[in-house]
Amino acid sequence: MLKFLPYILKTLWRHRARTLLTFSGAAVSLFVFCFVVALQEGLDRLTSQSDSTLVVFQANKFCPATSHLQQDYDQVISKLSGVREVVPIQVFTNNCRASLDVVVFYGVPPKKLRSVRDFELTAGSWAEFETNQDAGVVGQAVARRRKLKPGDRFSIGEVTVTVAGIFASQNKAEENYIYTHLEFLQRTPGLNLVGTVTQHEVVLDPSADPSHVAAQIDERFRGGPIQTDTRTKGTFQAASLADLVDLIGLTHYLGYACLGLMAVLILTTNFMSVQDRIREHAVLQTMGFSGELVFSLIMIESVLLSFAGGATGILTAVTVLANAGIAVSAEAVSLALTPSISLAVIGLLLSIAIGVLAGMLPALTAARTEIVPALRAA
């Protein structure tokens, strides 16, 4: 088959305008598709995450600005069996609704941060963070978006932090947050938050039953001044992003629609290419090219086009996803769009499949053409 490659490539090159348009269509389709899949993958990562971590929130509250729990609930919770550690967290965000450029501060006891998160500093130092009241460590996605580096001061509303470090995490969503001292956020001017927190994060022993412990916690505070609603972190995050979940489900269809469009585009190009060459294919068959060979040549043409276009779209999407640090956030939970191997592989396989699918009918048409009428027609 390699012997026929010059013929195939030159045929594509001859109609370069048409080839380029189809190629671009394939690239754009796969680019969009990659974003849709990245969105879905990001959501799946958040909602399937950490079954062994619970989030205790004020009952019937949704935005972190309105949830206020007693900070000393942590004493009570940590005595329950199956609980390994309790981290009181004050959340501060500039925007509770779904948005692309949300800044979220998580105030935590500074000494506890490193034990409950896997952060690695890519710049700055932990000592700087732990010893300065107004210090914050910034996720690298935020740092990139806001162009922050250690030593910078950064304000949202009344909150001004000094960047002590930039961190990376296995959990890409975390890279969209800024962690500060708990007390610092509680003392934000204008907010009287000392003694209360937004939520408690409860790390469980691996052997503990999350739903059992969650029920125990809510039971324990039922009669208290503030009632709680405790869920696994995955469920909590899914609930926070609930509005987005439906939307993401919808984008899924848009992603597939894009692929459908690409299939139609390549199908059209293939049919045009076959129609243009009815006589040429008849000449080839006269020479001794079998129907099977003509079929294969057109299939290769189709797959080359869709694969090259698709691969370009995927490569562009992966580059953008890897470098732009795009995240969608709602209710202080961020969904990070990141590239993945599975994304690239699925994209490439789909490109090939679309090429095969869109090549089949035109190739069959060309292969089945009767030689003599085709020669007489031209």
Next chain:
Amino acid sequence: MLIEIRNLTKQFRKGDETITPLHDVTLDIDRGEFVSLMGPSGTGKSTLLNQIAGIDRPDSGTVTVAGTEITRLSRSRLARWRAEHVGYIFQTHNLIPVLTAYENVELPLLLLPFDRAERRRRVQIALEAVDLVDRADHYPRQLSGGQEQRVGIARAIVADPTVVVADEPTGDLDPATSEQILDLLQRLNRELGTTLLMVTHDAQAAAIANRQLRLDNGQILEIEHSLESVSSQTERH
């Protein structure tokens, strides 16, 4: 006999009308013969030629070429057979426009078990035979009509086929160029011993063949059979 045609009949239906371009045709062509087939337009010359070239099938009768009854071959085996045994020269639009003269001539060889070096050697010989070595890298649109037709001839002979058929090879050319092409065909027959069947409606063109046939009313008529020329061919082999 190289080509044995027996009781060949081919009909076409056009609405209620049935035309019979070939009616019970029986014909033998010997190895090394240069046969011309004449007749007015629409009598079935191309139809007969296409039966021999294995790109069309009769309604009844048989065509046997070099011992192979090609009318019995399956579609894909027939394609294989064409690659090995037939060179076809078309009237016009012969060449693949995206390929150079060299690549056009090489095309039939890609179907046969030749390596790159052997293909190169054969293409070179074929281009020399039509005197177009210096145009090897030209694309069809950069060639004159006569040159294009010569590339087509090189492509038809490059795989050293059992039979070469030409369907009005000069039909689209001016008289001077036509003469060149006819000379070339005659030389191929004389010097390489190529068995040639040429369809034409031009009596002058037909006259260069050593055997002239005429197709009329579905029947083959023998016009002239220059035995001398045939025997000289036989001596050469």
